[in-house]
Amino acid sequence: MTYTLFIILLPLISFLVLGIAGKWFSHKTAGWIGTLALAGVTVLSYYAAYEYFFVIGRDAVTGAFERQVPINFCWLPFFDQGLHFDMGILLDPISVMMLIVISTVSFMVHIYSFGYMKGEKGFQRYYAFLSLFTMSMLGLVVATNIFQMYLFWELVGVSSYLLIGFYYTSPAAIAASKKAFIVTRFADLFFLIGILIYGFYTGSFAFVFDTPEGLASYAQAGFILPLALTLMFIGGAGKSAMFPLHIWLPDAMEGPTPVSALIHAATMVVAGVFQVARLFPLWVTYAQDWMPIIIWVGVFTAFYAAAVACAQSDIKRVLAFSTISQIAFMMVALGVCTELQTGHEHVGSVGYMASMFHLFTHAMFKACLFLGAGCIIHAVHSNEMNAMGGLRKYLPLTHITFLVSCLAISGIPFFSGFSSKDEIITACMAYSPAVGYIMTGIAAMTAFYMFRLYYGIFWGTENKELHAAHHPHETKVMTWPLIILSIITVGVGAYTTLAGFGMFDGYSFGSLISADGQDYRIHFDTSVALTSTIVAICAIGLATWIFKGERQPIADKLYATFPRLHRWAYKRFYMDEVYQFVTHKIIFACVSKPIAWFDRHVVDGFFNFLAWGTNATSNGIKTLQSGRVQQYALVYLVGTILLIAMLLIF
Amino acid sequence: MNTESIVFLVLAFFVALFSVLSVTTKRIIRAATYLLFVLFGTAGLYFLLGYTFLGAVQIMVYAGGIVVLYIFAIMLTGKTGDAKQHTLTVGKRAAALVAALVGAGLLMFVIITHQFVSQQLGADITNESAAPISQIGSSLLNAGEEGNLLPFEAVSVLLLACIIGGLIIARKR
Amino acid sequence: MNITIDYFLILSAVMLGAGMYGFFTRRNTLAILISIELILNAADINFAAFNRLCQTGIEGYVFTLFSIAISAAETAIAIAVMINIYRMLKNNYVDELDTLKW
Numbered sequence: 008m009t010y011t012l013f014i015i016l017l018p019l020i021s022f023l024v025l026g027i028a029g030k031w032f033s034h035k036t037a038g039w040i041g042t043l044a045l046a047g048v049t050v051l052s053y054y055a056a057y058e059y060f061f062v063i064g065r066d067a068v069t070g071a072f073e074r075q076v077p078i079n080f081c082w083l084p085f086f087d088q089g090l091h092f093d094m095g096i097l098l099d100p101i102s103v104m105m106l107i108v109i110s111t112v113s114f115m116v117h118i119y120s121f122g123y124m125k126g127e128k129g130f131q132r133y134y135a136f137l138s139l140f141t142m143s144m145l146g147l148v149v150a151t152n153i154f155q156m157y158l159f160w161e162l163v164g165v166s167s168y169l170l171i172g173f174y175y176t177s178p179a180a181i182a183a184s185k186k187a188f189i190v191t192r193f194a195d196l197f198f199l200i201g202i203l204i205y206g207f208y209t210g211s212f213a214f215v216f217d218t219p220e221g222l223a224s225y226a227q228a229g230f231i232l233p234l235a236l237t238l239m240f241i242g243g244a245g246k247s248a249m250f251p252l253h254i255w256l257p258d259a260m261e262g263p264t265p266v267s268a269l270i271h272a273a274t275m276v277v278a279g280v281f282q283v284a285r286l287f288p289l290w291v292t293y294a295q296d297w298m299p300i301i302i303w304v305g306v307f308t309a310f311y312a313a314a315v316a317c318a319q320s321d322i323k324r325v326l327a328f329s330t331i332s333q334i335a336f337m338m339v340a341l342g343v344c345t346e347l348q349t350g351h352e353h354v355g356s357v358g359y360m361a362s363m364f365h366l367f368t369h370a371m372f373k374a375c376l377f378l379g380a381g382c383i384i385h386a387v388h389s390n391e392m393n394a395m396g397g398l399r400k401y402l403p404l405t406h407i408t409f410l411v412s413c414l415a416i417s418g419i420p421f422f423s424g425f426s427s428k429d430e431i432i433t434a435c436m437a438y439s440p441a442v443g444y445i446m447t448g449i450a451a452m453t454a455f456y457m458f459r460l461y462y463g464i465f466w467g468t469e470n471k472e473l474h475a476a477h478h479p480h481e482t483k484v485m486t487w488p489l490i491i492l493s494i495i496t497v498g499v500g501a502y503t504t505l506a507g508f509g510m511f512d513g514y515s516f517g518s519l520i521s522a523d524g525q526d527y528r529i530h531f532d533t534s535v536a537l538t539s540t541i542v543a544i545c546a547i548g549l550a551t552w553i554f555k556g557e558r559q560p561i562a563d564k565l566y567a568t569f570p571r572l573h574r575w576a577y578k579r580f581y582m583d584e585v586y587q588f589v590t591h592k593i594i595f596a597c598v599s600k601p602i603a604w605f606d607r608h609v610v611d612g613f614f615n616f617l618a619w620g621t622n623a624t625s626n627g628i629k630t631l632q633s634g635r636v637q638q639y640a641l642v643y644l645v646g647t648i649l650l651i652a653m654l655l656i657f
Numbered sequence: 658m659n660t661e662s663i664v665f666l667v668l669a670f671f672v673a674l675f676s677v678l679s680v681t682t683k684r685i686i687r688a689a690t691y692l693l694f695v696l697f698g699t700a701g702l703y704f705l706l707g708y709t710f711l712g713a714v715q716i717m718v719y720a721g722g723i724v725v726l727y728i729f730a731i732m733l734t735g736k737t738g739d740a741k742q743h744t745l746t747v748g749k750r751a752a753a754l755v756a757a758l759v760g761a762g763l764l765m766f767v768i769i770t771h772q773f774v775s776q777q778l779g780a781d782i783t784n785e786s787a788a789p790i791s792q793i794g795s796s797l798l799n800a801g802e803e804g805n806l807l808p809f810e811a812v813s814v815l816l817l818a819c820i821i822g823g824l825i826i827a828r829k830r
Numbered sequence: 831m832n833i834t835i836d837y838f839l840i841l842s843a844v845m846l847g848a849g850m851y852g853f854f855t856r857r858n859t860l861a862i863l864i865s866i867e868l869i870l871n872a873a874d875i876n877f878a879a880f881n882r883l884c885q886t887g888i889e890g891y892v893f894t895l896f897s898i899a900i901s902a903a904e905t906a907i908a909i910a911v912m913i914n915i916y917r918m919l920k921n922n923y924v925d926e927l928d929t930l931k932w
Contacts, residue, residue, distance in 0.1 A: 635925060637862070641854050644756050651763055658831050665833045669841045676845045676868055680852030685861050688852075692864050695845070699871055702838075706882045711894055715874075718898050723867070723905045730909045731860055734916045745855055753854030761847025768839045775883045778833035793895075796888055805892050812899050819903035827910035829917075 008058060008077040011096050011149070014051050014106065017044045018142035022135050029131030041134035042117040045110065045141065052110040056103045060519055071524030074099045079151050090206055095151035097214075100520040101284055101363055105148035108370045111495075112273040113141045115374060115488035116265045122485035123265050123381050133173060133263070140166035144274050148281060152212040153202050153239075156282065160198070160246070163275050164191050170270060171262040183258035190255040194245020201238030204231065215288050233294035240283060240301060247279025248331045249338065250308040254583055256331055260323040260390075264381030267323060272330050272377045273370035280337040280366055287359060287522070291347055301342035302438075306445055309335035311580065313452040317459065318576035321390045322380050325460045326373070329416065332453060333369050337362040339446060340431040343438035347523045355437060359522035360529075361430035367516070368423035368499060372412040375492035379409040382489070383464060386479035392460070397469030401479040406465050408489040413461045415496045417454035418543045423500035425540070426507055426516075426529065433535050447539055451546040458550035468557050507531040661778045664705055672698035685731055693724045705778070710790045838879035845872035859912050859922045863905065870901045 021044035066073045079095030143162035150156035172184030208231050248256040259271050309332045316328035344358030382405045399406040415424035436443030506515040507529045517527035553561045566573050679691035696719040703712035800806040852865030874894050881890025916922045
């Protein structure tokens, strides 16, 4: 399967071609180069998935999908034996699934961007960066070891930075790109430390070590391995926007909307989840006591983001917070997974599968939502909800796909979100009913704020003046990706729902991807499924009741009754201000300023003094070299006199 | 106190006085004139020593040739004397004066403290060192033990070089 | 009072001192040359006096001759240079002749 190398090479070539020679291409040519490269990647990814799951299939002995390493070479060896950085391609169920997710969403975004970015300055640059991002993300998921993962992890961060700051003339975009880069870099520092600790104590950067001695010694290593894993989790939390490192994601919406769909909804932000999943065998085996960290960070983030999303007015911000909340669901699902064994009686391992399943479905419907939001923004030229309203007449296709995705994210049966979210809640229930009910509640909040968004955009009062000026319309090239993504959402949802209720012998997502690679048949727990569906429908009903009408008396009344709560939620509970305070007032003022002063005055001062001293000495000496013969002669005479005097005296 | 002594003292006073005047006067043409007097005085000293040929050369070459050259040069270069903006500061002048005085003083100290084995000027002067002109001539053109042909030729080549050099440097371009 | 070599030497020391003073203080290049002539002349006197009063032989005598010849040559070249400088700078003050310094 060495052809999988081209999955990474194709976008790299496209990036290099567009990045170096892009300015000589027309917009159309540049777009086609990027899109064709991605089409190639998509075909290869699907073929690789087909080959991996159905041609190579399960191992005859273990009955699981085995890891395939088509390419692996020692890239940077340290010492003679021992630590070495490898580069290669690792195929296992989750990386193959990620290949499909990334290539599909990226392909859709490439097509979509034809319409969305039409006529933008820097169109070629945009496609070059998209290719760079896709290459890095693909490299990240197929990494054979933590170090390669980290390498591509940073590349992903860079391309995210470049794409958020794509409109580099806008100060907000620049600030957002810097914020995203700095916050994720800060988190990545912990990731790096974790990697170093891990490499130092285990002598390897591999994801698993299966030598018996290794197992024995690291089981006794006490807190070292859990510590390394937790540090790596902080890195993942930064990338996946977990509280309190989430602050960059809402601002990252300053980038072009297709970029938000690709990077900040479907692929890059789930890198943290993917990382935890990748290291999951280690977590479960050596660090189970530390896993509540993942759970509670996830639970709190899910709640916080959902609460904030209820009050935002910028549609991309709502989607951003909903993304944070949904990623937190995935994190929680990983955290509540307590064993690797799968099978009908082992509910403890459902979380892993549920998390990956939700990652998959979420990528599809959230990309659809973002692309739909892009269509809406393209149509009304504003991000604010009050500029919208009543758009269902103008954007019928967008309306339908958006509704489908909203239903999916709310967890309505026969839509993909239902199956995955239901599995997550089942896993939570198995871990602890408390977590399960909290997550059910947050799922209800999700349904509520998504439908608040939906009604705010497509129903409600129409902003007539604005619409008369712009005449909102849809573009064909932009609606195709929406249709494809919503078909996937509905198709996967319907199939898995029916499978989960026992119509197809349960052969669905869990059969391909599960904690230990064994065949896991998804089967819904009826009580959980029923509860969450009813709760979701209630929440949708509530949203309909409050927000559907032309006027919204109940909403206004609620704002009036709880002005402070609304204000706090709208201001994201002042997290950005807290950061501002901590960084500026405490770190900058108390730490950075004195250090800067020391640098300016003591370190620089010393060298300035040296320079000044040299200069002054030179100036002093320069007057001796006056070019005046008489002065020279005088000095010469004085010297002679002194010499003679010395001769006379001694 | 013989005649030679009186003549020497008069000449020495004359020479010393005009030396000092020559470097202290403001006007350069006067400086050249005082130099001429110094050179005449020096020629007188040579005569006093009995070196008549040397004295004659001194008057011909120095007084007759060089000083005339100076005076022509001074006239050619227009303004005589130091212009206002080129006057020295008092400090520099004092430094130069101190340096010159200390230098001369040091030399005098050495001269006075050193015991020279010297004849006296006057009656007891020996005739051998009076150097008749024939002896000078044969010495200059003699390549032998006592001869000075090599320096003579060297000086003649030098003079030739100076003639050519002077022409080339001073010619109009 | 007997005139020995000391008197000549002191006289030449006075001339030398005057010449040095002039060399340091003059600004006009021709005046500096005049000072140099004084210094050379002091040396000539020493040659002649030593030759006459302290030894037999004629080396000092001959070297005084050479010295006069050389100072004549030197003066000729120096004055040629001065005139050339004057043509270029329209003056010959030594404190303005610092172009070669740079």
